[in-house]
Amino acid sequence: MDEFLAIRFIALKNAMSEPQERDSDSHWRKICRWYSKNFYTPLHTINDLPRLDVLQAYYEDVYNDMSDVELHDEAQRLLKPHDLDAKLEQAIEDKAIDLIEKEVKEANKNKKSEEDQEEKIERLDVSPEMLESLSGIGKALQDIGSSFDNGFGLDN
Numbered sequence: 001m002d003e004f005l006a007i008r009f010i011a012l013k014n015a016m017s018e019p020q021e022r023d024s025d026s027h028w029r030k031i032c033r034w035y036s037k038n039f040y041t042p043l044h045t046i047n048d049l050p051r052l053d054v055l056q057a058y059y060e061d062v063y064n065d066m067s068d069v070e071l072h073d074e075a076q077r078l079l080k081p082h083d084l085d086a087k088l089e090q091a092i093e094d095k096a097i098d099l100i101e102k103e104v105k106e107a108n109k110n111k112k113s114e115e116d117q118e119e120k121i122e123r124l125d126v127s128p129e130m131l132e133s134l135s136g137i138g139k140a141l142q143d144i145g146s147s148f149d150n151g152f153g154l155d156n
Helices: 003-016 024-039 043-048 051-064 068-079 084-124 128-152
Strands: none
Touching: 024 043, 024 051
8 A cells, every 4th residue: 555545544433533532643633723824833743842732722722712601611620530440450460569569578587587687697608408497407406395394294
């Protein structure tokens, strides 16, 4: 397809779309054409103007042509929360990010604890196998102590 035909299709699609469905570039080009016609400004120079000034002039002109009822409806539309589903989805994503962050912090904390333990082992110059066997002795001593508590001791 040649590029002129492709551009015509794109322009036709944008012209047939509802204003809220158009991409922002298409909407900006429409505003530039409006500004050029109303202020007798060459189209290619409008991008050199402050965009906020161009937009304010456009929307003031649009609102000047509206009735009081239309202005009230427009104010309500602008004030109501935009796309509640998108906000809900964003909140869910934020919650998921918070959970992931919490898991990462916990994993980092555990890793730090493991690194600290390994550092202590290195400082003591004790092998991990020796530490494990000492841990087993501690458990055995606890078991022996609990058997004394269960009536096998001398305190009966």
